[in-house]
Amino acid sequence: MKRFAKAVVFAVGMSLAMGSMAAEKLDPALQAVTKEKFDDQAAAIRQQMKAGGRWEFVDTAERAQVNTRLDEIAALLAKSNSVDEMSREDKGKLLEAQEDVNAVLTKKDGRRLICQQVAPTGSNRKQKQCSTFAERERQRRDARDFLRSTGDDGVRTN
Structure with a gap:
């Protein structure tokens, strides 16, 4: 009986999860x-x-x-x-x-769209900026590679 109850809970959970995925049109x-x-x-x-x-x-x-x-x-x-x-x-x-x-x-889907509210320099009014996961990862990788090539390790000395 316990096993059956677990199976029912699992099935209901899966149907809810699948329903929410369908609502978001995730593929x-x-x-x-x-x-x-x-x-x-x-x-x-x-x-x-x-x-x-x-x-x-x-x-x-x-x-x-x-x-x-x-x-x-x-x-x-x-x-x-x-x-x-x-x-x-x-x-x-x-x-x-x-x-x-x-x-x-x-x-890790490169097509996944990520949006955030960003205030441009000199303004308090936020604007929505969206980019894909792949674009963000490439920008992060390019910035890291640039810092490595310039020898700037992020440590500042006075």
């Missing part, structure tokens, strides 16, 4: 349904994690996690060709792995 990177579709998605994700790709800013540890979870999903789908044919236990494992992958990719 999950990974939705494993069949082995063939998953193989195509996994290949595209791995390709887009390379330099210049949508998820190029995924760090080494996150990349290893995503690759491990993609391999786990592939193994689960190898046992049964589609999610509909899986046991409840395997469906749970697949969903957990899929959520882990989507969490990392959503956080």
Whole structure:
């Protein structure tokens, strides 16, 4: 009975989470349904994690996690060709792995728009400035590289 209650709570939570995602029109990177579709998605994700790709800013540890979870999903789908044919236990494992992958990719999505209110110099009136995650990361990387090239380590002496 306890196990059933946990499953119901999990299912309700997932439906609420999926509902909120649909309301925000988020496009999950990974939705494993069949082995063939998953193989195509996994290949595209791995390709887009390379330099210049949508998820190029995924760090080494996150990349290893995503690759491990993609391999786990592939193994689960190898046992049964589609999610509909899986046991409840395997469906749970697949969903957990899929959520882990989507969490990392959503956080590091280069297309994700980030907006903030900024007051221009000399003004107290804030304006909304938006840029993508990739633009911000490139600016941060370029600033860091510039400081390194000029030898300015940020330490000031008087």
